[in-house]
Amino acid sequence: MENRQGQEEILSPPQLAPAVAIMTGALEQLDAILLGRTALHRLVLAGIVSRGHVLLEGLPGVGKTALIRALGEILNLQFRRVQFTPDLMPSDILGSHILQGSSDGRREMTFQPGPVFTNILLADEINRASPKTQSALLEAMQERSVTLMGATRALPDPFFVMASQNPIELEGTYPLPEAQLDRFLFKLNVSQADVDVLERIITTRRRGEPPPASVRVSPEQLAGVLAVMDRIYLPRAVCRYIARLVAASHADGAEAPDIVRKYVSYGGSPRAAIALAEASRAMALLAGRPSVGFEDVRAVAEPVLNHRLILNYTARFDRVGPHAVVEALLAGVDETGMNLPPDVALTGGAGGPA
Amino acid sequence: MGAYGIKQVRGLRRRMAAVLAVRKGLMFLIGWCFLWGLGVLVLRQWAGVDRGFLLWGLAGGVPALAAGWVFSRASVPAESAFRAALDAMGGHGGLLMASGETDVGDWQGRIGPVRAPAVRWRFARPVGVLAVSAAFVAACLLLPDRYVAPAQPPAIPVERQVGQLSREIDALAKERVMEARQAESLKEKLAAVSKEAAVADPVKAWQALDHVEETVASAAKAAAQERTRQAEQAGRCEALGKALQQAGGGMDAQQLAEAMGELAKLANQAAKDNPDLQQALSRELSQACSSGKLSPEQVAQLTKAMSEAKDSACQSMAALAEAGLVDAESLSACTGAGEVDAQKLGEMLARGSAGVDEGSDGDSGEGVGQEGAASLTQMLDDASAGAPGRGAPTRGRGDAAMTWTKGTEPAGEAFKEQSLPPGAAASLRESKRVGISLGEHAKPTGPAAGSGGALGGAQAGGGAANVQNILPRHRGAVERYFDRTTP
Structure with a gap:
């Protein structure tokens, strides 16, 4: 049997409970600050717990920046916002060396950190920056470090990039390359609020300002949550399901559904499988469970895979999006892997958590 | 390791294995039934096997079911798959799966009761096909014999020839033309031919009959002589x-x-x-x-x-x-x-x-010795009644001795002179005699003939089949025709 690091034993209820309580509190606080976005909040929080970066896509004014600002406030982490513009340079984000005179009269190059040296970086309208500037974030997002003039500097821990982009007004924008997209754990679509939510916002929020956060997570608490997160148990059957799901996202996969074979040029990468596993763990933690179930995988499958599937032109002509492809994937791949004949099935089944 | 729900998992797996075994066995049974039916038809048609014996094919159902069971074992999922299915169907959030791999400790009490689902198999279609295959077997077995009578090899009508030859052999033996032992041998050979002609190579039978017939005819011919x-x-x-x-x-x-x-x-x-x-x-x-x-x-x-x-x-x-x-x-x-x-x-x-001979013929006897x-x-x-040389086809044989009358006397016969026509005489004056021939001038052939000139080898009439040879007696006329000086 292969060595499964961190998987030897499962968390006990007392070990899990504090982390669950912290995350539940943070989630409730987010729901209180931003109305009607419970599912989105859950996914964003799962992304944070998974140490992943999140790309928020939505129209202006739907609350993307407010969400990230509230998250930084709740998690009590350093927060910086960079408005990405076409003339933004990499040094504007990463920092630069400047010549400074010391007290003893000598002059030396001193590193001036950029806004990336923070815990939460809000890259607002990231697709408006040039590819060169966008690429400046590659090392920061993956390695969580910055290398300038031969010197590598680690970024604060934890480090999250919360990027937003506008799906309209695409003139003068630079779509994120696949390599950069792949570094985002989630790509979340922030939709319009419905009537009830809008009514609540208008009636409860003066000038739309959200209330200040009443619950703040300390760095120690966050570190504890992240430590617990690492011990969430991932059963082999779930691992297998994730692997088969990602393999089936390729057109030449053995279990690839017809829609994948027809519309997908490139499927999910191994990084997608890792992201699925980590995000599933986070979802299990948010659900208060010490192990990952198939429902956790299904819950994060779309935000993990939708920006990693590269569809062909046929899909564009037929107006088939990643959402439909991921749905077909989830419907087509048997999670248990039993591969029963079509005329044999398990029916009924009962029982459940006490 | 806390194997929570192991009993339900194994029970479910056993039920699934049984269903898959029955399903696969049914498929093999269906295949066997169709094969059995075909075998029944073939054996009844070609070998004339009795129906009662063919019922032993029913025993083939047991190996078919056994083969189904053996082949179904590979398709039975592992226990972990059943545990995953129970976890997913029961909404256990991975705890049931984890319990199969590690000690879940206090979480075991929170998993709740595990109730195995039912294994459902839509068997209507395979059972229907099985019924069809069984009906096919029954039809093959119950088909009247007249429809599946064994095919007889085409018989060769040698009885008439054998009977005729047998009578001829008897006659030869009776007239002591042929020894009794040889006649018996030939009759045995005839009997063998008559028997083998129905199943064996017909050419061989005909050849054997021809051989006997030739032997009999040869003996008869010798006897007649x-x-x-x-x-x-x-x-x-x-x-x-x-x-x-x-x-x-x-x-x-x-x-x-x-x-x-x-x-x-x-x-x-x-x-x-x-x-x-x-x-x-x-x-x-x-x-x-x-x-x-x-x-x-x-x-x-x-x-x-x-x-x-x-x-x-x-x-x-x-x-x-x-x-x-x-x-x-x-x-x-x-x-x-x-x-x-x-x-x-x-x-x-x-x-x-x-x-x-004192008769009217009077043309024989002169050369007979005394x-x-x-x-x-x-x-x-x-x-003798058939004496040769009686002067007519019906009066004596044809092998009469040659009789010679008085021969022609060559002496005193003169060559009859004949005067030539004028044209021929003129041509003869200009010609050079190289010899005298009685027939037409033979046109020389081969490479030596007409080898000079551009028209060498050319033929009159553009190569027509009719080659016009100018005879000596026509030469003068042809010359006059081509003489341009003549007005």
């Missing part, structure tokens, strides 16, 4: 004997002795060629024949014996003809063989003159 020869020899002896009896008193002693000697010689030869005749002749008569001295009584006895021998040969020949072994012409030849006009022969002997056995033989030939 022998009987004809015997009849001829006996007939000539009989005629000579009768002629001697008739003309014995008018013959001088020397002629009579010579005639007696010739009769004895002919009788000896006939007896030598005819064993039956040899047995029929008494010892004294045989000795007299050998010595060449016959008394008048012995001549009478010999004449009678020869008559009987000829009758016997003719009867034997008639029997062969009745069996179809000899044609009518051969039978007629045998019956007429050795027929000699005894009275005429007697007169010839009495006159002492051999071969003088003495000895040769003379007597000639007389016998002349007196």
Whole structure:
């Protein structure tokens, strides 16, 4: 049997409970600050717990920046916002060396950190920056470090990039390359609020300002949550399901559904499988469970895979999006892997958590 | 390791294995039924196997089910898959799966009861197909025999030939043409051919029949020739004997002795060629024949014996003809063989003159000798009914001796002179004689002919098949035609 690091034993209820309580509190606080976005909040929080970066896509004014600002406030982490513009340079984000005179009269190059040296970086309208500037974030997002003039500097821990982009007004924008997209754990679509939510916002929020956060997570608490997160148990059957799901996202996969074979040029990468596993763990933690179930995988499958599937032109002509492809994937791949004949099935089944 | 729910997992797996085994066994059973049905049809059609024996195919269902069970084992999912299915269906959030891999500790109490789902198999279609296959087998077994009668190999109609040959062999054996052992062997061979012709190679049967027929025909032909020869020899002896009896008193002693000697010689030869005749002749008569001295009584006895021998040969020949072994012409030849006009022969002997024909034909006998056995033989030939050279197809055989009349005298015959036409005479004046030919000038052929000039090898009429040769007598006319100076 292969060595499964961190998987030897499962968390006990007392070990899990504090982390669950912290995350539940943070989630409730987010729901209180931003109305009607419970599912989105859950996914964003799962992304944070998974140490992943999140790309928020939505129209202006739907609350993307407010969400990230509230998250930084709740998690009590350093927060910086960079408005990405076409003339933004990499040094504007990463920092630069400047010549400074010391007290003893000598002059030396001193590193001036950029806004990336923070815990939460809000890259607002990231697709408006040039590819060169966008690429400046590659090392920061993956390695969580910055290398300038031969010197590598680690970024604060934890480090999250919360990027937003506008799906309209695409003139003068630079779509994120696949390599950069792949570094985002989630790509979340922030939709319009419905009537009830809008009514609540208008009636409860003066000038739309959200209330200040009443619950703040300390760095120690966050570190504890992240430590617990690492011990969430991932059963082999779930691992297998994730692997088969990602393999089936390729057109030449053995279990690839017809829609994948027809519309997908490139499927999910191994990084997608890792992201699925980590995000599933986070979802299990948010659900208060010490192990990952198939429902956790299904819950994060779309935000993990939708920006990693590269569809062909046929899909564009037929107006088939990643959402439909991921749905077909989830419907087509048997999670248990039993591969029963079509005329044999398990029916009924009962029982459940006490 | 806390294997929570292991009982439910294993129970579910057993049920699934059973369902898959039955399902696969049913598939094999369906396949076996169709194979069995086909086998029943084939065996009944081609081998004529009894239906009761074919029912043993029912036992093939057991191996089919066993094979289904064996092959289904590979398709039964592992326990972990069933545990995952129970976890997913029960909403256990991975705890049930984790319990199969690690100790879940206090979480075990929170998993809750695990109730295995039911295994559902939509068996209507395979059962329907099984029913169809079983009906097929039943139909194959219950099909009336007349529809699936074993196919008989095509029979060869050799009975008629075998019967005919058998009768012919019997006739040959009865007439002692063929030895009994050989006849029996041939009849055994015929019986074998008659039996094998129905199942074996027809060509082989026909070849065997042809061989027997050839053997029988060959024996019959030889027998016919022998009987004809015997009849001829006996007939000539009989005629000579009768002629001697008739003309014995008018013959001088020397002629009579010579005639007696010739009769004895002919009788000896006939007896030598005819064993039956040899047995029929008494010892004294045989000795007299050998010595060449016959008394008048012995001549009478010999004449009678020869008559009987000829009758016997003719009867034997008639029997062969009745069996179809000899044609009518051969039978007629045998019956007429050795027929000699005894009275005429007697007169010839009495006159002492051999071969003088007093009839109207008058074109034979001149070259016949006057003495000895040769003379007597000639007389016998002349007196025989089929003597050659009677001047017509129906009056004697065609092997008559050539007779020569007075030949043409070449001396004194002059070449008839003939004057040539004027054209030919003119051409001859300008020509050079290289020889004299009686026929048309032979056109030279080959490379040496007409080898010069651009038109060498060209033919008149553009290569037409009709090649116009200019004869010497036409040469002047052709020259005049091409003479441009002539107005």
